Amino acid sequence: MAEIKLQGHTLKSFDLKTKPIMQEYLKDFDVNVSDYSFCANYIWLSKASGFYSIINNTFCLFVMNGGELSMLLPPLGKPQDCYDSIPECFKIMNENNTSTYYSKIEYVCDNFLEGFITHTNEGEVMFSSLDNYIIEKKLADYIYVSDDLIELKGNAYHTKRTEINKFKRVYPNYFLQTLDCKKHSDDIKMLFDKWVSDRIKYVPKAEVDAFLDGIYQERLAIKKCLQDYETLGLDGLVIYIDDELKGFTIGEKICSDTASVLIEKTDFETLGCAQFIFREFSKVLKEKYDCKYINVGDDMGFENLKKVKMSYRPEKIIPKYTIYQKL
Incomplete structure (x- = not known):
């Protein structure tokens, strides 16, 4: 270039x-x-x-x-x-x-x-x-205590525990593996395509264009993660039921006490899978980095994503801003 x-x-x-x-x-x-x-x-x-x-x-x-x-x-x-x-x-x-x-x-x-x-x-x-400048508040990151995501204690997490237990009961033949790009890349791309097809059915009409723009960017991001996985120093986890991939997640350490979940996708039709892999990956990140916090990024302005992230009771919601010059 x-x-x-x-x-x-x-x-x-x-x-x-x-x-x-x-x-x-x-x-x-x-x-x-x-x-x-x-x-x-x-x-x-x-x-x-x-x-x-x-x-x-x-x-x-x-x-x-x-x-x-x-x-x-x-x-x-x-x-x-x-x-x-x-x-x-x-x-x-x-x-x-x-x-x-x-x-x-x-x-x-x-x-x-x-x-x-x-x-x-x-x-x-x-x-x-x-x-001389205009400051505009934009999106915010959702940050959780890692032990909260792992232990899911108390009434606030009752629904999450129920969904995980039901998943394990309905799909006793699940198994988890550390993400291996050579082994899992094709399955990850197929699952992402299925997720897009399933998810777009429920996107409000007013959000469709933004959703499709985001999908293009996310497809590119997943491709680059898999292509340069080792060089980027990423961590990942996949979950299978029998021989079919049902979920994957990728993250990294971002500072002395915090790890970040960059991407997570699960089969929209496999209930409880998202909650289960999120908890298991939180364990992976905590064990590897001894991180006190886990950051799952912002909600990209999507109301449904905001509801999901709020349901995990974030410890911190960290705002991010844009700086403009005054004209």
């Missing part, structure tokens, strides 16, 4: 070789938001859309969409360097874009935002009263 030169900076292709570079800068961002990992960005970006540049000692991740440039994360690095890099990043985006409306920094975590707002430069508040 060709490089992009803007404002004296070279934006390079964001690909698998970028992983060690980005991870070095992520060391200064020990946050439990799912977007702050190389893999979470790599799998969702098409090969032609991702770019990065090192600006003021920070890692800056850009995405080109329809010819317009924006940022998928705030600059990564030491806080002082990150805050100082923001104006330069907007200059880069504005030089490329047809309108400053398209210049934005997405998935800004609250810790970064708080520091940005109160950041001082030569004794003056950088953007006092948000004079």
